[in-house]
Amino acid sequence: MRTSPYLLLTLAPLFWAANMVIGRAMRFDIPPVAMSFWRWALAGIILLPFVARDLRTHWPVIRRTWPALALLGLLSVTLFNTLCYIGLQWTTATNGTLLNSVIPVLIIPIAWLLLGEKARPRQSLGVVLSLLGVIVIVSQGRLEVLRQLRFNQGDVWLFVAMVLWAFYTVLLRWRPRELSGLPFLACIVYFGLPPLALAYAVEIASGRHFTLSPAVALTFVYYGLFPSILSNLCFNRGVAQVGPNRAGVFIHLMPVFGILLSALFLGERPQLHHAAGMALVFGGIALASSGRRI
Secondary structure, X not given: OOOOHHHHHHHHHHHHHHHHHHHHHOOOOOXXXXXXHHHHHHHHHHHHHHHHHHHHHOHHHHHHOHHHHHHHHHHHHHHHHHHHHHHOOOOOHHHHHHHHOOHHHHHHHHHXXXXXXXXXXXXXXXXXXXXXXXXXXXXXXXXXXXXXXXXXXXXXXXXXXXXXXXXXXXXXHHOOOOOOHHHHHHHHHHHHXXXXXXXXXXXXHOOOOOOOOHHHHHHHHHHHHHHHHHHHHHHHHHHHHHOHHHHHHHXXXXXXXXXXXXXXXXXXXXXXXXXXXXXXXXXXXXXXXXXXXO
C-alpha cells in the first residue's frame, strides 16, 4: 500500500470491470441479492484472521466512530453492489458502462456540497475529456449508436447505485485515521452485512434461489477476493492520498479494461474508435491528475 496511489486507482477499475461483466453473465444463475450477500460474506470470512487483533485493539475507535463506519458500510456493501446486480438483470453492459462513467461527474458537486472542495478547472476538464472518451468507446464513434440506446428500469437501479458510490467516495474523508486499510475495510464489511442479510432473507422468502455449481463457486471466489477486498483497498487508499475529485476520474478506466480483457480472453480485435476513446480517457486522467492536490 506504499506504492503509487495512481497505480492503486488503476487496479481498482480493472477488478470492477471484470465484476460487471461476470455479474451480467451470471444473472440467470445467481439472484442479485444472493450475489451481493455471498460476495461480502466470503470477503468478511477471508478478512477475519487478518484483522481480528486490530479490531480488538481499535475497539474504542470503532465504538466512537461507528455512525460513520455504518454509513460507509451501508453505501458500499449493502446498497451499491446490490443495486448494480439488480440493474444488470435488465440493462445491457453498454448502458452499465455509460452509467458508471457518471460517477466522476457526480463526485465534483457532492464534494463541493459536503466538504466545500472545489474542483480545479484542470480537473473538471480532465473529467469531461475522459467522459468523452468513454462515450466514443461505447458509441463505436457513431452518433446513431447513441441514438439507438434505450434505457429501462435496470438503468434506474444502476444510476441510483452510481449516486451512492459518488457519496461513498466523498465521505471517505470521514474514515477514522486510526484504522488502516484492512481493519477499515473489515469494519465497513461487518457493518454492511446485517442489513444485506435482511434483504437476502426477503429474496429467499420470495422464492429466488441458486444452485451451487463450479461456475457459481468460482464467481463467488473472484467476487470475494478481487472486487470486494483488493479493489476497495486500492480505491480507499488512492482516495485518501489524492482526494475524491482527482481519484474519481480513474473510474473511466473501466471500459478501457473491458476492451483489453475482451481482446485478451475473447479474441475480440480492438477497432480505431477504441484507440481514439482510450486516448481521450488517458488524456483526461493525466490532465485531472496533474497539478497539486486541492
